[in-house]
Structures are given as C-alpha cells and as structure tokens.
Amino acid sequence: MPFNLDDKLVIAVASSALFDLRDSHKIFLDEGPIAYRDYQEKNIDNTLKPGVAFPFVKRLLNLNNSFEEQPIEVILLSRNSPETGLRVFRSIKAHNLDISRAGFFSGESPYKYIPSFDTALFLSANLEDVNKAIKEGLPAGQVLDVEIEDDPNDDELRIAFDFDGVIIDDEAETVFKKGDLQKFHDNETKKSELPHKGGPLKNFIDKIGRIQSIENRRLEVDKNYKKVISTAIVTARNAPSHERFVTTLKDWGITVDTTFFLGGIEKSRVLKIMKPHIYFDDQKLHLDTTIKGIPFVHIPFGIANE
Numbered sequence: 012m013p014f015n016l017d018d019k020l021v022i023a024v025a026s027s028a029l030f031d032l033r034d035s036h037k038i039f040l041d042e043g044p045i046a047y048r049d050y051q052e053k054n055i056d057n058t059l060k061p062g063v064a065f066p067f068v069k070r071l072l073n074l075n076n077s078f079e080e081q082p083i084e085v086i087l088l089s090r091n092s093p094e095t096g097l098r099v100f101r102s103i104k105a106h107n108l109d110i111s112r113a114g115f116f117s118g119e120s121p122y123k124y125i126p127s128f129d130t131a132l133f134l135s136a137n138l139e140d141v142n143k144a145i146k147e148g149l150p151a152g153q154v155l156d157v158e159i160e161d162d163p164n165d166d167e168l169r170i171a172f173d174f175d176g177v178i179i180d181d182e183a184e185t186v187f188k189k190g191d192l193q194k195f196h197d198n199e200t201k202k203s204e205l206p207h208k209g210g211p212l213k214n215f216i217d218k219i220g221r222i223q224s225i226e227n228r229r230l231e232v233d234k235n236y237k238k239v240i241s242t243a244i245v246t247a248r249n250a251p252s253h254e255r256f257v258t259t260l261k262d263w264g265i266t267v268d269t270t271f272f273l274g275g276i277e278k279s280r281v282l283k284i285m286k287p288h289i290y291f292d293d294q295k296l297h298l299d300t301t302i303k304g305i306p307f308v309h310i311p312f313g314i315a316n317e
C-alpha cells in the first residue's frame with residue numbers, strides 16, 4: 012500500500028536550510044564540484060552543525076511522538092548527489108531526526124518536485140530555488156544567514172508570520188505601495204467584510220491549525236497535557252485595517268494564539284521577546300539578521316519583491 016500524505020503536514024527542506032553548510036558551500040564556489048565531492052567524502056562522519064531551520068524542523072518532528080496520527084512528514088530535497096548527500100543523511104541520523112525520504116538532484120534545482128509530495132512549505136538557503144518556486148505559485152521561503160540559539164529545555168514550537176504577502180496575497184499591499192497609508196486603510200475598511208485571497212503560506216498555516224486542533228482535542232481528555240504549538244501573526248497593520256484581517260481568518264477557520272497590530276512599530280521589538288523558532292516575512296527590511304537566535308525566512312512574493 013502506498014504511503015499516504017493526504018492528511019499530513021509535509022515540509023520539504025534543503026540541506027542548506029537544515030544544516031550549516033557555509034564551509035562546504037565555500038569550497039564548492041572556490042574550487043568546484045569535484046573538490047566539493049572530495050571534501051564531503053573525506054568528512055562523511057563529521058556531523059554537520061544545525062542550520063537555521065534545524066530548531067523548527069526538530070520540534071515539528073517531535074510532535075509525532077505525541078500523536079497517534081503521526082501528522083508530520085519532513086522530506087529532504089537537495090541539490091547534492093546521492094554520494095555527496097551521504098554526509099547529510101548521516102548527520103540526520105546523528106541528530107536523531109526522523110527524516111527518511113529524500114530527493115537528490117546532483118546540482119539541479121529541486122523546486123519542480125515540491126507539488127509531488129503535497130508540500131505545504133519548502134525551505135532553502137538558495138534564493139534562486141526559492142524564487143523559481145514562488146514564481147510557480149509554490150510555497151517556499153529562503154532561510155537567511157543568522158546565528159541560531161536553541162534552548163534544549165524549551166519544548167514549545169513558536170511559529171510567527173507576517174500577514175500581507177505571506178498568509179494572504181499582495182492585493183492590499185499593492186494599494187499601499189501605489190498610494191499611501193490612508194488609501195490603504197480606506198480600501199481595507201471598504202472591503203472589511205470581504206476575505207482576502209490566500210498567499211504563499213495559506214495552506215501551511217491551515218495545516219498547522221489542524222494540528223493545533225489535535226492538541227485541543229488532546230487537552231479535552233487530558234487536562235495535564237501541555238500544548239506544544241504556539242502561533243503568532245506580527246503585522247504592520249493597525250486599526251481600521253484590522254477588521255478585514257479578522258474577517259479573513261474567521262472565514263478560513265484559522266485561529267492564532269497571539270496577534271500584534273503594530274502600525275509601523277519595529278517588529279523586532281516583539282520578536283526579541285517572543286523568540287519564535289521561525290518567522291516568515293515578505294519584506295527583508297523586517298528581517299534583522301543581526302538579532303541572534305531568531306530563524307528568519309524571507310518569502311520573496313508579490314509587489315514588495317518586484
């Protein structure tokens with residue numbers, strides 16, 4: 012019987028997002044693919060250090076230990092060949108990550124195969140791959156080069172999103188970019204009862220919500236159960252554009268734990284305190300990579316990235 016992905020949250024992750032491959036990548040750029048292959052073979056048992064997406068992936072996979080449904084599947088999609096990818100798989104084993112499925116593309120971009128696995132999110136450090144995926148309407152994000160800090164005593168999984176151009180499309184953002192703030196608010200007020208259309212990560216947040224529903228049902232029968240997933244939306248919107256925001260999430264049946272309507276206040280002020288294990292935004296100006304410990308993911312979608 013084929014392995015069924017229908018009811019699972021599937022994350023596709025490149026080795027460049029999962030592990031710190033900066034040294035390896037430098038050898039590839041400076042000396043070429045043959046030197047890169049020799050380097051990986053020579054260091055095959057030298058376990059790779061965690062990369063930017065590692066804390067997020069690790070915590071996500073750990074959810075399978077709590078639920079009979081086994082709701083999470085993580086698949087490796089790598090530009091490596093099977094030979095050079097052996098070090099990646101050995102590192103996966105050394106870090107006790109439950110990842111057994113992979114695609115190796117020997118230097119080619121894996122983005123075409125994102126739909127093959129019903130993927131809700133593809134993470135890579137390779138901007139070219141992410142851009143190609145986004146242009147095809149696929150859910151992808153580029154992990155930015157930041158210093159991560161992962162507290163081993165912190166079992167929670169905190170996921171934070173921007174709203175416009177990430178969860179929804181860029182319809183409203185286009186009004187803002189082509190006009191001014193007042194025109195944006197007027198447009199959103201006029202359409203306050205009209206839900207937005209979905210953006211690149213609409214399916215992802217929807218599936219995260221389904222897992223939160225499993226947690227809620229678990230809590231109903233076990234009052235001692237401690238919820239693991241916490242979701243947040245950190246948006247530059249403020250009143251009166253908040254009403255269409257609420258209309259949209261209500262129409263989609265999505266509930267988030269925390270929402271910030273910042274109205275232009277720097278997002279880093281709340282992200283530093285929240286310390287999400289991953290944060291998605293379509294504008295790099297909101298992704299301050301000098302802040303240690305926050306895995307930032309850029310979604311290069313829409314008018315903000317033209």
